Amino acid sequence: MKKTSLIMVAAAILILGTIISPGTVRAKAIEEEITVTPVRTITPEEESIISSSAVKVLRHIAQARADIHAKDLKHAGGELKQALTLLDIIKAALPADKVKDHIWVAKKHLSYENTEEVVPDMIPIYASLDEIEDIVPVSKAREHINKARKNLKRGNKKGATEELELADESLIYAEVDLPLDYTRKHIAGAQAFLAKNDPEKADEALNTAEDGVRFVAVDIYSPVTQARKSLLKASRDYTAGKLTAVKKDLKEAKISLKKATKTVDAKTRTGVKKLLKAIEAVEGKVDKGAKETGRDIKGVYEQAKALTLKAVDMFHTSR
Template identity: 30%
Template sequence: MRRTTLIATGMAAALLVASPIAWRAYADGAPRLAEKTEAKGDPLAYDLSKVSKEGLTAMRSVYMARVALNDGDYDAAKQNLKAASDALGQVRMDNPSVDVKEDVKVGDKVVSTTKEHVQVDLVPISSQYRIVEDFSANPEKSEHIAKAHEHLKKGDTQAAISELKLVDTGVVFERIDMPLTATKQHVDTAIGLLNDGKYHDANLALKAAADGLQYHTISMVAPVKAPNPSSKS
């Protein structure tokens, strides 16, 4: 499991734009998917919403397979592993790819250009924001937070940030990413071990899949106001 914590000011927009998908966090042991939302008018955001849902479904199946293994219910473990494998396969099919262009320059002159079609391996499966300071609710603040939540549900992180910057309090944005290739390898390994009757080893392979999730935390802290020179201490 890898955790990244960043502290930023209200200018953290550039950091957050990389995660255009927002799902509500899950509170209990098994991941719980929020209501399905579609980002209208943005094909890329819609594709990411779809793979985000599929990725979260896969990780929930991994969790349920581990529970079944611990309970000795190996048939249920196999069913959940198949569901996880199917969901990961669907993620690979639906996961959007991007064109990466690289220019090599000598001085100000471009001497060569390379283009590569790359499929993004990290899939955002969950994200949320939360208030971290004492928060005195009032109609104006509540309205900004409600609007930010709606923007996040639609995948419009930039608009959500703009709303949250208007709220005079600290806000933390948290995101969980799933490495697609590594997770698929761990699930495939677990399936093989389970079929061979190596239940403990299969559970360890699934633990590795869960430990491979990457947790990112970005703190959006309101700038500290300069003291008034005319004020007396």
């Protein structure tokens, strides 16, 4: 069983390496302005890997709990190690992790290079932020990166470092990151209890850990999450002048939201209905091709993003 699980882990790593591609970047006069081209949303393939890996984590946790009840604590420990390995794979599939890596590189360069030499490090950071805007709130991170770049140009190494650190911290509130951190924390707690030969508390910790990874496995395919993705695509298609595609995107968003009204709680349902009305209001403006309509579509997308993030907040605060 262990050998099979390790093979699955290795296969997942290979798959991840083939589907996560770098963003396309256009830089005009690095010293003056950095411009990036939005590249993509999280792909269906990545969704599948995140969700299926989360389910495998659940299996390892369930097996560990079964081992605990069978008093096979050694095997339970092995299952938890494999669960943590899979959590690392899920995290590696998230573009947010790439942004953090780029920020880390910039901070490291600042420790031994002058500020002007670090300015080019901002390019991949901006590009990576564009990649993750559909699953992570990035406005605060962008503000800090903008300030970091200004400090770099002014030769303010300390100020740039502080802003980079703040940017890094602002990227932790994602639909997947938060539940995964929650899960990892409780798996680590279970490992500690096993080390102390306290299987009862280890089992309790794992029971709690299951909630976080179950949230990841299910929420990534939730109707509200899918509607948000359609609205992001609508915003980008409108910017590109693809009006027929925009209409299709908005229609798909409405279909997802109508499904959501049948499954979400009462409070979320109110938000979903408001979102449906907002989409209907903007649908009739698409053919005009006005800039205001583009802003309206982006606004509707922001509403959808806020709605999905509320689900994360509800999960986190209820724990």
